[in-house]
Amino acid sequence: xxxxxQHPSTLSVQEGDSAVIKCTYSDSASNYFPWYKQELGxxxxxxxxxxxNVGEKKDQRIAVxxxxxxxxxxxxxxxxxxxxxxxxxxxxxxxxxAFGKGNQVVVIP
Amino acid sequence: DADVTQTxxxxxxxxxxxxxxxCSQTKGHDRMYWxxxxxxxxxxxxxxxxxxxxxxxxxxxxxxxxxxxxxxxFSLSLESAIPNQTALYFCATGALDRxxxxxxxxxxxxxxxxx
Numbered sequence: 001x002x003x004x005x006q007h008p009s010t011l012s013v014q015e016g017d018s019a020v021i022k023c024t025y026s027d028s029a030s031n032y033f034p035w036y037k038q039e040l041g042x043x044x045x046x047x048x049x050x051x052x053n054v055g056e057k058k059d060q061r062i063a064v065x066x067x068x069x070x071x072x073x074x075x076x077x078x079x080x081x082x083x084x085x086x087x088x089x090x091x092x093x094x095x096x097x098a099f100g101k102g103n104q105v106v107v108i109p
Numbered sequence: 110d111a112d113v114t115q116t117x118x119x120x121x122x123x124x125x126x127x128x129x130x131x132c133s134q135t136k137g138h139d140r141m142y143w144x145x146x147x148x149x150x151x152x153x154x155x156x157x158x159x160x161x162x163x164x165x166x167x168x169x170x171x172x173x174x175x176x177x178x179x180x181x182x183f184s185l186s187l188e189s190a191i192p193n194q195t196a197l198y199f200c201a202t203g204a205l206d207r208x209x210x211x212x213x214x215x216x217x218x219x220x221x222x223x224x
Contacts, residue, residue: 031210034212042218043216044152044215047213091213093210097211098155099151102151108200
């Protein structure tokens with residue numbers, strides 16, 4: 001089955017700086033790559049996703065990039081704010097989602 | 110988001126007790142899932158169902174069972190609860206979007222403590 005890995009496990013950034021989280025996946029048949037944000041004690045919320053027919057997608061301060069050849073995809077958060085502090089999960093799917101173990105992002109005011 | 114509800118939201122139970130966690134959704138999504146999340150860890154899939162007659166084991170199904178009573182309801186049971194089943198449990202639903210990719214939506218979670 002699909003195996004998704006996330007790096008780094010914890011990331012601390014100064015407010016206003018950028019944060020980048022990278023995920024790798026194993027199954028070349030995967031074609032859907034969502035990112036979820038989970039605030040403390042709350043449910044994971046879908047924040048952005050990318051499909052295999054595109055290489056990059058942006059939504060305000062967040063963007064995702066996909067490299068199907070290398071089987072990795074990344075989440076980019078620009079101009080980080082304290083409310084961006086959370087755990088971020090990547091996932092990959094061709095029919096069923098496989099999640100990475102999550103990245104703790106800490107934005108330091 | 111899909112309207113996904115979970116009951117109870119918090120539960121404390123004793124070792125050896127049988128407990129059921131319930132999940133309901135009002136959006137008509139065909140797929141439903143149960144995940145477990147331990148503190149500081151990721152999401153582990155327990156069981157999933159693609160429709161009422163289709164139930165599949167996930168990564169960590171031992172000690173758990175499920176029932177898909179209707180398209181809108183998917184219940185998770187712990188037959189004989191043990192302390193290492195203390196965790197946060199999430200139900201999720203899956204629905205095809207316009208491009209025929211399955212988006213997944215999570216319920217609010219049930220915090221279960223087994224003493």
